[in-house]
Amino acid sequence: MANAGGGEEVRNKQVIFRDYVTGFPKESDMYVTTSTINLRAPEGSNSVLVKNLYLSCDPVMRVRMARVSVGGFSSFTPGSPLTGLGVAKVLDSGHPDFKPGDLVWGVTGWEEYSLLSGIESLRKIQHTDVPLSYYIGLLAAAGAVGQLVGQFAKLLGCYVVGSAGSKEKVDLLKNKLGFDDAFNYKEENDLDAALKRYFPEGIDIYFENVGGKTLDAVLINMRVHGRIAVCGMISQYNLDETEGVKNLTCLIYKRIHMQGFTVRDYYHLYPKFLETVMPYIREGKVVYVEDKAEGLESAPTALVGLFSGRNVGKQVVVVARE
């Protein structure tokens, strides 16, 4: 096909956000459709036309599915494709920093091809000797961070115990990722007792990405002057009313430091991060587990699966391999 602008018009499969979500997201909150797209960046614009290769499924996308989003995350637009982190290949570019053939990562659409006009988040991929999908996971410091936190903590000399939701994941943490120990929180009736079993002398550092009952059990097992890095609370995102955390007085008795953070405050450290982590990857000192869903059609299932813990490792959607 050709159109007036001279570009090639092709079919473009898309994952469309149907409507705002309350409670757990369902596959039917999205649908897959096919439109067409011109593979040229419009004349005179500084847009970039990309072919999407890998898309990232992230818990924070649930926040963007709400009518009223929070924390500076914008809500998705009903009737439009979802957006999120992706790895893509530039097909055409009106922007001087990008040229056809460049591999990039950043915010893109849940579709085969995207015309990106806001490209502040787009970065060129320099090192292609690691899997490209790592750029929306390990190398984007986005998604499935627990496995990495544990490995980095081991490299720093910590005693590391992981909490995961299945036997398979527990085995993975212990046998493949080198955690000192791990347990299946779904099989523990008494999380407090479980933590006392693994940390008889208490917990110095807790990396929080669960919230709710887990945080409550951790608080009573923290040591004096313990530290809690608060990165996420996935157990709370789908609840109409979040669970109350009851043991916050522990913050006083134990003089605990709790610090919330998001990756956005630390992008200036990205070069240093790459410099640190690339050798670890190449030397096999850090292992990164991915769960790859094949094809854009599988994207809604993959995203929804995050919230039941169906994925093992970072959930990625493979749109195309090159």
Place this chain on the structure above:
Amino acid sequence: MANAGGGEEVRNKQVIFRDYVTGFPKESDMYVTTSTINLRAPEGSNSVLVKNLYLSCDPVMRVRMARVSVGGFSSFTPGSPLTGLGVAKVLDSGHPDFKPGDLVWGVTGWEEYSLLSGIESLRKIQHTDVPLSYYIGLLAAAGAVGQLVGQFAKLLGCYVVGSAGSKEKVDLLKNKLGFDDAFNYKEENDLDAALKRYFPEGIDIYFENVGGKTLDAVLINMRVHGRIAVCGMISQYNLDETEGVKNLTCLIYKRIHMQGFTVRDYYHLYPKFLETVMPYIREGKVVYVEDKAEGLESAPTALVGLFSGRNVGKQVVVVARE
């Protein structure tokens, strides 16, 4: 009277802890009785015999009334006098650091005279040009801290709004202590709305000594990179089950720093604190409001009153004036 040891035996009024407490403490959890005491420190001991002048009523004493105390605070002993911070005068001493006539502050008994054997906490009072009772309040960094935090914040250039439980207290904060504003939280049906009224652009720093619903309302009104110093949660100490705090995901979105602390970690800074605060007191730049209950008999009522907010300012019991 005289006894074998040669010392004078006198009547000693005492406030006895009756039994462990659940829920709100009541006056009947304590009783006043009279025993006798020898006014000499036993020969060969390094104990100190003191006449108590002022006793401090502190929220943390509720924690010590529980059978199972927490956070390193020991439970009171049923049948024995309560203990807490006090100002006292040394009558006799087996310890080389103290001699009769010395004025001291530290942990003492809720009674007219105490024989103190554990004297690690005892400090000599050097400056007597400020009210002696300040040594168990302002100068012990103990009790009624909100009024001081607000004044120190003002001295550092902050915009300060206080939350208090009566019109009288609100007036005090605004008119006597120099807060920029203050409100009566008992008259606000919607704490969130109240905070938005006083902080339309959000809160940078919250000094937490309330907990529960107040903390929840504050969390949604904190600014990005805000800080919460967690000193106490008085609203929670008497509850069988503490209120759940529901808005902790704000820690992430707003990258909030929450830090629990107790004065015990900072005793090494006490000389510097005195050096800073003494001139403020002498120049009238810091005002300290006390609520003085007269006589040991009034002590149970004074202590219990803390938890209904009956006191205005630091609650002190005057046992004797010299």
